[in-house]
Amino acid sequence: MLELICLKSNDLNVDDIxxxxxxxxxxxxxxxxxxxxxxxLFDLQNKNKNMKYKEEESINPNELExxxxxxxxxxxxLIMSQAVYNNKxxxxxxxxxxxxxxxxxxxxxxxxYLKVINKLGLxxxxxxxxxEEILKNCQYRENIYAINVLPTSLRNDKFLSKTxxxxxxYSDKKIMFVLSEMQYYSYISxxxxxxxxxxxxxxxxxxxxxxxxxxxxxxxxxxxxxVVRFDTYYSNKxxxxxxxxxxxxxxxxxxxxxVKTWIKNIEDKEVYTVAKEMKIDYLEGxxxxxxxxxxx
Numbered sequence: 001m002l003e004l005i006c007l008k009s010n011d012l013n014v015d016d017i018x019x020x021x022x023x024x025x026x027x028x029x030x031x032x033x034x035x036x037x038x039x040x041l042f043d044l045q046n047k048n049k050n051m052k053y054k055e056e057e058s059i060n061p062n063e064l065e066x067x068x069x070x071x072x073x074x075x076x077x078l079i080m081s082q083a084v085y086n087n088k089x090x091x092x093x094x095x096x097x098x099x100x101x102x103x104x105x106x107x108x109x110x111x112x113y114l115k116v117i118n119k120l121g122l123x124x125x126x127x128x129x130x131x132e133e134i135l136k137n138c139q140y141r142e143n144i145y146a147i148n149v150l151p152t153s154l155r156n157d158k159f160l161s162k163t164x165x166x167x168x169x170y171s172d173k174k175i176m177f178v179l180s181e182m183q184y185y186s187y188i189s190x191x192x193x194x195x196x197x198x199x200x201x202x203x204x205x206x207x208x209x210x211x212x213x214x215x216x217x218x219x220x221x222x223x224x225x226x227v228v229r230f231d232t233y234y235s236n237k238x239x240x241x242x243x244x245x246x247x248x249x250x251x252x253x254x255x256x257x258x259v260k261t262w263i264k265n266i267e268d269k270e271v272y273t274v275a276k277e278m279k280i281d282y283l284e285g286x287x288x289x290x291x292x293x294x295x296x
Contacts, residue, residue, distance in 0.1 A: 036061040067102035068116040072126050075133060076101040079295040084284040087276055093144035093176060095284060096134050127153040128162050135170040137295045146176040155194060167201040176204035184215045188222050195224055210250055227260045235265035240274055247278055
């Protein structure tokens, strides 16, 4: 019945305006809480839009929240890292990836735990926990570690205070915060002031998803950042070739501002060769190095 409704509504128009309708189905075996059921319906719709999505084992939302809270409180996590290379084939820093470990030994992936963290307001606690564990446990020759951090954490006084304490304690290591934000933060002078205070401790700032998020372009234009990373959309061989002029334009713009460029998910020689020809500063992907487990 649901399939028939969606099929019938596929070409729906209201006052000559095309309306796209999609549907999904769930049941109370997932949860009996109406709010969780509604959230799950939206998640299922998003998953159905991406045919490459790999289905994971469903976890009851109440259980999932408890697992995430417990993992953060007890610092139960997996830290993995991958080397990032410059245009001269030298490894210059490492990007860190985080997975959480539940009490039942289930591995919780970012796309699952980030929703819970945002919903429960655990962003600052999570980001501080990750930063501290990376500073404690990562020992690589490059000694510069790129960490994905919520922009809201970066603008939080508690996060900033504790971060500076940790950076003083582990002054032999250097951190790069990678930021991605859907909504534009308009208090740019305050944002730049925060970035300046972190740079005094040697922190580098990278903005992610350039070429996809409008905010990334605005931050490249207005913030005193060090690196911009292109959206993974352009890591695909066909997309990179087809959009070469766009990437070239952003690269010139970034270099004029003294900002380095970075592309990840390089999987084959062709993409690697083109990225080097385009003078992208930092290159990352399985073609160059495998992801290594730091803390298990």
